[in-house]
Amino acid sequence: MANDFEDRIARVGATLSSDLGAAKVHLGGPGYEDARKRIYNAGIDFAPRLVVTPESAADVRAAVLATTEHDVTLSVLGGGHDWSGRSVRGDVVVDLTRMQQVLIDGDIAVVGGGATIARLAQAAEPHGLAAATGSTGSVGVAGLTLGGGYGPFTGRIGMALDNLLGAEVVLADGRVVSTDADNEPDLLWALRGGGGNFGVVTAMRIRLHTIPSxxxxxxxxxxxxxxxxxxxxxxxxxxxxxxxxxxxxxxxxxxxxxxxxxxxxxxxxxxxxxxxxxxxxxxxxxxxxxxxxxxxxxxxxxxxxxxxxxxxxxxxxxxxxxxxxxxxxxxxxxxxxxxxxxxxxxxxxxxxxxxxxxxxxxxxxxxxxxxxxxxxxxxxxxxxxxxxxxxxxxxxxxxxxxxxxxxxxxxxxxxxxxxxxxxYGPNADRLLRLKARYDPTGVFAAISLP
Ligand SMILES: Cc1cc2nc3c(=O)[nH]c(=O)nc-3n(C[C@H](O)[C@H](O)[C@H](O)COP(=O)(O)OP(=O)(O)OC[C@H]3O[C@@H](n4cnc5c(N)ncnc54)[C@H](O)[C@@H]3O)c2cc1C
Missing domain, CATH: 3.40.462.20 (Vanillyl-alcohol Oxidase; Chain A, domain 3)
Structure with missing residues (x-):
């Protein structure tokens, strides 16, 4: 059984090295150690077997498909601040550290799935704009936003999730979908509070507000x-x-x-x-x-x-x-x-x-x-x-x-x-129905659902 597992991990590694290039696949070594070091909680001792550092939604898609095909577990690492280590408990960790780009387009920020709050705030600053963030810059935008996002502007502009206008998501079956108010609106609804339980969010469209100081x-x-x-x-x-x-x-x-x-x-x-x-x-x-x-x-x-x-x-x-x-x-x-x-x-x-x-x-x-x-x-x-x-x-x-x-x-x-x-109060039933629709086999296990 153990050998079977080792075999499957090795096959995931080989598939991803061939699809993405060996530089993005870490069975040990610096990329692997970097991912483990980024975990805020020093008490976390999960030991993922393989870390992948994708640079695009296509890379993420390859990682999701390789892990599901070879039946090993996966978790997604953003800013690493989940206290219980849910971002590193998979056999394979999809570490989004290379997907931290932030582009400002008018009053919208297009934010990579691995960006930190500090990056978002710094990119918005020259435009006199601000996002609904938490109070600490090193937290990941995606982890904060998908689960809620209380912060210094909550009273004025709402929670971080209230300002999530759309997202690009790699689903469990490998589809890469864009969700907003008009496309796959149920998925956007679920992402706004349901956590990383529905797919890997590779990019987010976030509403910014005029708050220069x-x-x-x-x-x-x-x-x-x-x-x-x-x-x-x-x-x-x-x-x-x-x-x-x-x-x-x-x-x-x-x-x-x-x-x-x-x-x-x-x-x-x-x-x-x-x-x-x-x-x-x-x-x-x-x-x-x-x-x-x-x-x-x-x-x-x-x-x-x-x-x-x-x-x-x-x-x-x-x-x-x-x-x-x-x-x-x-x-x-x-x-x-x-x-x-x-x-x-x-x-x-x-x-x-x-x-x-x-x-x-x-x-x-x-x-x-x-x-x-x-x-x-x-x-x-x-x-x-x-x-x-x-x-x-x-x-x-x-x-x-x-x-x-x-x-x-x-x-x-x-x-x-x-x-x-x-x-989730009265939203629980709809959330669970959407979990069954978008991730029927439970590939993504982030914050606890009802
Ligand atoms: C020091 C500290 C300060 C904090 N301050 C605040 C605060 O002011 N306000 C507040 O509301 N919360 C705050 N939090 C809580 C924080 O928002 C959550 O722990 C959040 O989930 C952390 O996100 P992360 O990306 O940094 O963590 P990670 O551990 O990387 O990820 C958290 C969860 O989100 C998933 N995830 C991350 N990125 C993605 C993605 N792109 N796609 C899919 N799933 C993803 C992970 O798999 C994991 O389940 C704080 C936590 C700490 C430790």
Whole structure:
């Protein structure tokens, strides 16, 4: 049996070397090691047997057909930020690192399937344009967008998936299809929230918005002000639901103590910068206010620097709450005190404004009501895997009674079937029907479906 498997892998390698050229097929060596190194989570120990680095949809098609013909599993590697390593768990990894081109065509970006958010933001910057991205530049555009995409402009322009206008996709049967509102619209619907479960996205058409600059940066408050600051934050958002998006978190500060951190992003009128900043800083008595007018690309670079930590193991849990109640805030504050590793943190992405006005049934994404998405990030560098997992699970369990049913599919892993079962709400049936239509044999296994 094992020999049979080795034989099949060898045949995939030989087929692809002949079809694509040996330089794009890595059974070991630099291309293979590079792909493994790009995984954000140092705790991932999946060992793919072969890495392919395609340069075109035709190359991707060859890789999909070779793996299905020889009955080995495949996964697709974009930015490598999926905490549970779903991009590298296949026998064969299709690494899209050579497909990172970004072209700007008016207010549309045509983005390669392997591009990072930083590349997209940099390409849009000279045109005074910005995309709906996450808050960290090294995340892949495709992974973020297909699963959701909360970020600093969510209130103003919606989630990343709301701005996906079309895509080129290599399907499980090797067909290369273009999907948009008029062609294969069901496929576009499924890609907008259903993750990489429908094919390899080799290119995306993404709507850009005129946002040449933003008032952005970091505001930090002492830990003991958490309840007051976060309670008052809820009232502030009622006044500025669209242009003000604060990404919130409990994080370790430079002196080792926990801080309440706000990644501030005001994309409204520049003349209002000072007034809005005063309101946000006035949520408590801040220990740090480092905010300036900057381009969206610069904002991402600064956030990346702030979030940069020692390469560590990562386990993520998530819940979604309708608001930050005092009880919820206190649970998170207590969890921060109890965390076994100082690197661990809790982040919160608000969802309000533009994405609330999009009908639930118009994309696969499972929630459209106002909410806060909470990410519990256990990060550690030693061997205390059980202890750190237990901390994240206990924090999740404590928050669950206060949470909405829906949860963010990009954050819960394949080990949370109860969250996958309800995450898509009334969109679940249609999503599963489309999975059966576009990928009937389950070639693509990305975020958990119901
Ligand atoms: C440090 C950090 C910061 C983050 N910040 C945010 C944030 O601000 N907002 C937010 O919403 N999320 C955020 N996330 C979550 C992130 O959006 C998801 O983990 C996302 O799936 C990562 O995409 P990737 O391409 O980087 O990862 P990968 O691990 O490469 O891919 C993720 C999944 O998408 C699939 N995939 C990737 N590219 C393609 C493609 N072209 N075609 C088909 N399938 C594909 C992969 O197979 C895999 O299943 C963050 C995660 C981390 C670790």
């Amino acid at each position: 933003v008032s952005a940066g970091t505001i930090a408050f002492p830990f003991d002000q958490a309840v007051g600051v976060l309670n008052r934050y809820g009232a502030l958002v009622e006044r500025y639901p669209d242009e003000l998006t604060e990404t919130l978190g409990f994080m370790q500060g430079p002196d080792g103590g926990v801080l309440v951190v706000l990644l501030h992003a005001w994309s409204g009128a520049e003349s209002e910068d000072a007034r809005v900043l005063d309101l946000v800083a006035g949520l408590g008595d801040p220990v740090l206010v480092q905010v300036s007018r900057q381009s969206p690309a610069q904002m991402l670079r600064e956030a990346e620097e702030m979030l940069a930590v020692t390469k560590s193991k990562l386990l993520t849990r998530t819940v979604t709450v309708s608001e930050l109640s005092t009880e919820t805030i206190e649970i998170m504050a207590e969890a921060m005190k109890q965390r076994p590793s100082p690197l661990s943190y809790i982040g919160m992405h608000p969802f309000h404004g533009a994405p609330e006005r999009i009908p639930l049934e118009s994309t696969a994404f499972g929630i459209r009501q106002r909410h806060i998405m909470i990410g519990i990030f256990a990060m550690w560098t030693d061997d205390a895997d059980d202890e750190n997992r237990a901390w994240a699970d206990a924090t999740l369990a404590a928050l669950r009674p206060h949470a909405l049913q829906s949860a963010y599919p990009n954050y819960f892993g394949n080990d949370r079937p109860e969250q996958a079962a309800v995450a």
